[in-house]
Amino acid sequence: MPESTAPTSTTPSERTAYRTCPLCEATCGLEITIKTKGDGTEEVSRIRGDMNDVLSKGFICPKGSSLKHFHADPDRLRRPVVKRDGVFVEVGWDEAFATIEAGLLPIMEQHGRDSVGLYLGNPTVHSIGAALHTGSLVKSLGSRNRFSASTVDQRPKEISSAAMFGSVVIPIPDLNRTDHIILLGTNPYASNGSLCTAPGFPDKLEAIQARGGKVVVVDPRLSETALKCDQHVAIRPGSDTHLLAAIANTLLEEGLADPSNVAEHCQGLTDLPDLLAAYSPDAVAPICGIDAEVIRDLARELAAAPSAAVHGRIGTCTQEFGTLASWLVDVVNILSGNMDKVGGVMFPKGAAGQPSSKGKPGTGRGFRMGRVTTRVSGLPESLGEFPVTALPEEIETEGEGQIRAMITVAGNPVSSNPNTDRLDAALASLEFMVSVDPYINETTRHADVILPPPSPLQKAHFDIIFLNLVIHNVANYSPPILSLDGEMDEWEIMLALSSILVGVGANDLDEAVTSGDEMVARMLLKSAVRDEYGLVFDRDIDELMGLVGNKVGPERMLDIMVRTGPYGDGFGTNPDGLTMDVLSEHPHGIDLGALEPGRVPDLLRTPSGKIEVVPDLIRTDLDRLAASLDRDWADSMVLVGRRHVRSNNSWMHNLQILMKGRNRCTMQINPLDAERLGINDGEAATVSSRVGQVMIDAEVTEGIRPGVISIPHGFGQNMPGVKLRVATEYRGINTNVLTDEYFRDEITGTIALNGVPVTVSAN
Ligand SMILES: Nc1nc2c(c(=O)[nH]1)N[C@H]1C(S)=C(S)[C@@H](COP(=O)(O)OP(=O)(O)OC[C@H]3O[C@@H](n4cnc5c(=O)[nH]c(N)nc54)[C@H](O)[C@@H]3O)O[C@H]1N2
Ligand SMILES: Nc1nc2c(c(=O)[nH]1)N[C@H]1C(S)=C(S)[C@@H](COP(=O)(O)OP(=O)(O)OC[C@H]3O[C@@H](n4cnc5c(=O)[nH]c(N)nc54)[C@H](O)[C@@H]3O)O[C@H]1N2
Numbered sequence: 161m162p163e164s165t166a167p168t169s170t171t172p173s174e175r176t177a178y179r180t181c182p183l184c185e186a187t188c189g190l191e192i193t194i195k196t197k198g199d200g201t202e203e204v205s206r207i208r209g210d211m212n213d214v215l216s217k218g219f220i221c222p223k224g225s226s227l228k229h230f231h232a233d234p235d236r237l238r239r240p241v242v243k244r245d246g247v248f249v250e251v252g253w254d255e256a257f258a259t260i261e262a263g264l265l266p267i268m269e270q271h272g273r274d275s276v277g278l279y280l281g282n283p284t285v286h287s288i289g290a291a292l293h294t295g296s297l298v299k300s301l302g303s304r305n306r307f308s309a310s311t312v313d314q315r316p317k318e319i320s321s322a323a324m325f326g327s328v329v330i331p332i333p334d335l336n337r338t339d340h341i342i343l344l345g346t347n348p349y350a351s352n353g354s355l356c357t358a359p360g361f362p363d364k365l366e367a368i369q370a371r372g373g374k375v376v377v378v379d380p381r382l383s384e385t386a387l388k389c390d391q392h393v394a395i396r397p398g399s400d401t402h403l404l405a406a407i408a409n410t411l412l413e414e415g416l417a418d419p420s421n422v423a424e425h426c427q428g429l430t431d432l433p434d435l436l437a438a439y440s441p442d443a444v445a446p447i448c449g450i451d452a453e454v455i456r457d458l459a460r461e462l463a464a465a466p467s468a469a470v471h472g473r474i475g476t477c478t479q480e481f482g483t484l485a486s487w488l489v490d491v492v493n494i495l496s497g498n499m500d501k502v503g504g505v506m507f508p509k510g511a512a513g514q515p516s517s518k519g520k521p522g523t524g525r526g527f528r529m530g531r532v533t534t535r536v537s538g539l540p541e542s543l544g545e546f547p548v549t550a551l552p553e554e555i556e557t558e559g560e561g562q563i564r565a566m567i568t569v570a571g572n573p574v575s576s577n578p579n580t581d582r583l584d585a586a587l588a589s590l591e592f593m594v595s596v597d598p599y600i601n602e603t604t605r606h607a608d609v610i611l612p613p614p615s616p617l618q619k620a621h622f623d624i625i626f627l628n629l630v631i632h633n634v635a636n637y638s639p640p641i642l643s644l645d646g647e648m649d650e651w652e653i654m655l656a657l658s659s660i661l662v663g664v665g666a667n668d669l670d671e672a673v674t675s676g677d678e679m680v681a682r683m684l685l686k687s688a689v690r691d692e693y694g695l696v697f698d699r700d701i702d703e704l705m706g707l708v709g710n711k712v713g714p715e716r717m718l719d720i721m722v723r724t725g726p727y728g729d730g731f732g733t734n735p736d737g738l739t740m741d742v743l744s745e746h747p748h749g750i751d752l753g754a755l756e757p758g759r760v761p762d763l764l765r766t767p768s769g770k771i772e773v774v775p776d777l778i779r780t781d782l783d784r785l786a787a788s789l790d791r792d793w794a795d796s797m798v799l800v801g802r803r804h805v806r807s808n809n810s811w812m813h814n815l816q817i818l819m820k821g822r823n824r825c826t827m828q829i830n831p832l833d834a835e836r837l838g839i840n841d842g843e844a845a846t847v848s849s850r851v852g853q854v855m856i857d858a859e860v861t862e863g864i865r866p867g868v869i870s871i872p873h874g875f876g877q878n879m880p881g882v883k884l885r886v887a888t889e890y891r892g893i894n895t896n897v898l899t900d901e902y903f904r905d906e907i908t909g910t911i912a913l914n915g916v917p918v919t920v921s922a923n
């Protein structure tokens with residue numbers, strides 16, 4: 161068990177503790193005041209931004225302080241629940257695991273391991289216990305049917321980056337120093353950014369403007385970010401690939417391309433002019449709905465700026481050409497001379513390491529996908545997972561390998577995945593389902609057993625993932641702030657579930673968790689001592705285990721990762737280096753310095769030792785893009801998404817403090833369309849797609865391109881059986897009733913949530 165918090169200051173009835181906010185990618189530092197009540201129990205009295213946090217320096221958004229309300233939410237599960245005769249009843253942990261054993265094992269024995277599917281949701285990466293033990297769960301499950309929220313999210317970017325650089329390393333815009341930024345398909349004023357960890361992202365954009373730089377936003381909506389930027393380019397959804405190709409084309413045609421800073425480490429640069437020849441600004445202008453001259457100027461200004469960065473997110477990833485768009489972002493960064501450069505895009509160096517900080521610098525095995533494909537549609541595996549667009553058919557279609565049971569961890573696919581109605585029915589048809597989740601929501605209501613994790617205030621935290629996506633290198637560890645009160649920690653739940661899957665009886669779990677925890681620690685060390693380029697090559701594992709001391713759980717794993725990582729003490733080799741003890745002594749985090757240029761070629765892990773400027777995978781997909789040049793792009797109205805600062809995907813809608821105010825789940829529509837269709841502001845309209853239909857309040861606004869409607873995702877909790885008393889009262893609908901699992905980025909199978917053809921009518 162993790163050690164309890166060392167409070168940094170105390171009074172008889174009050175103490176202050178610090179913790180990184182786990183809710184989004186910004187990783188803001190929180191200052192949390194805890195009061196001891198008369199009965200000796202503790203209660204959070206205030207949460208505000210930690211002014212001394214090395215990265216966020218006091219920044220916080222309304223969601224951060226709502227952790228207190230999440231912790232106190234009466235609908236949040238504190239004990240496991242088991243479904244009996246269709247009704248959830250609270251049970252003890254032993255009984256919950258015994259029910260899982262009795263439910264899952266016979267299915268696996270009779271139908272093989274692939275008969276149990278796994279879905280990992282977004283908070284998995286925000287919860288250290290879930291993130292660190294995903295590997296154990298996957299291994300114990302032994303099923304090829306693994307899915308995650310990544311394929312409704314950033315997977316196209318991970319794939320394009322891994323194909324170019326050899327492992328999943330993603331170039332991050334140098335927000336603190338850039339002179340010019342083009343943001344595509346991201347609205348950091350609402351989301352605080354993504355694949356770019358930057359607490360106070362909006363302030364950073366304003367600072368660019370204040371120092372004489374320029375912020376360009378490419379978005380079909382006049383988003384909050386677009387409203388504040390210097391130039392808003394209202395693109396037609398789904399055509400970012402065309403726009404970026406035309407920007408690259410212009411750089412090449414007009415002699416503005418200057419990739420010289422990385423050219424010697426690139427392979428395939430000279431292929432670009434031919435491959436992109438068809439994408440002149442004139443050719444793509446009618447597709448993008450952007451004047452050719454505007455496109456040329458975007459390229460010219462990019463080239464002229466002393467430093468510049470192009471950054472694309474959700475709008476560019478979850479669209480029909482998501483992988484190509486993600487790839488072209490980096491192609492443009494290379495061609496404009498901004499790859500791996502101060503003020504351009506650079507590569508963070510996370511303290512807990514990543515594949516590009518291990519093994520021989522500058523070369524590796526590279527990236528492969530599609531080693532296995534889905535049974536029904538033949539969609540490729542990537543990074544060990546199948547795209548969620550295949551999930552419903554893999555549950556429905558009979559035959560060997562059919563998914564008959566599911567485990568979901570920190571996910572709400574009924575809300576977040578495409579074609580809700582079909583997936584919902586598929587989950588209802590399962591023989592057995594287990595969820596690790598704090599709520600009975602749209603998805604977990606189908607579970608037979610729900611295992612609730614403790615609230616974030618009771619868990620330790622360290623951002624293994626996001627500190628490799630951050631705009632300034634830092635490391636920040638937060639111990640648990642409140643103690644457990646009969647809950648199991650999330651890492652223990654993960655290990656206990658893993659143990660059940662390999663046949664450990666429900667009665668022997670305590671011992672199995674302890675030994676499983678030691679085993680994963682030893683495995684980490686084993687791989688570290690084998691790395692001849694690492695800090696602990698050839699050292700003795702028992703000796704290193706001894707040096708970790710009496711830590712257990714995530715704290716022990718982190719100690720190993722950090723000590724063998726890029727800043728680590730190497731268990732003594734580098735005495736001034738980082739350890740968990742050092743991190744624990746710094747509750748506001750440790751500043752590890754600005755991002756550094758020149759990390760190419762050492763961080764490359766391609767077999768060629770070069771940046772693969774045109775990876776084979778990409779080359780294969782360019783024909784599909786070429787065919788789209790002849791399409792009638794104005795054919796249909798299309799649907800896009802959006803986010804709001806007071807909402808977080810699907811799962812914070814039960815907190816009254818965030819939900820108060822006007823209805824935010826509206827359909828934004830341009831007045832020209834509204835008038836043509838006879839739709840009035842504030843009145844309900846009907847939207848239908850190939851797969852479904854919703855009724856939703858219209859919000860008529862100039863702030864969206866004609867031909868486009870926008871509906872936020874994550875709403876619509878009012879389904880039978882959901883136990884979210886605030887959320888189910890909210891006037892919202894689930895936009896994924898409309899999104900279509902067969903409208904996808906074909907090369908990866910990733911869903912296209914943006915640019916979905918729809919018809920809209922007045923009621
Ligand atoms: N408040 C809040 N913050 C969040 C979240 C949340 O739900 N709420 N979720 C978190 C998560 S999981 C993620 S992944 C990030 C996502 O963070 P962002 O990527 O910033 O996501 P959004 O805020 O949805 O912004 C996407 C923008 O893309 C635009 N768009 C839609 N289609 C297209 C298109 O085809 N082309 C272009 N160029 N633009 C398009 C939309 O109009 C929208 O303004 O946010 C994280 N932060
Ligand atoms: N139309 C449309 N759909 C979208 C998007 C969009 O822009 N438009 N965005 C997509 C994106 S970017 C994402 S990331 C996905 C998210 O997709 P999902 O991850 O499937 O869904 P979330 O809404 O994040 O739900 C998270 C679940 O985790 C639970 N949870 C919260 N905290 C914890 C914890 O600490 N531990 C555990 N075990 N469970 C926890 C919550 O109760 C909830 O059930 O949605 C995607 N869906």
Ligand code: SF4
Pocket residue numbers: 181182183184185186187188219220221222223224225352359
């Ligand atoms: S922006 Fe808000 S939700 Fe995101 S980490 Fe910061 S406080 Fe938490």
Ligand SMILES: [Mo]
Pocket residue numbers: 282313314
């Ligand atoms: Mo996401």
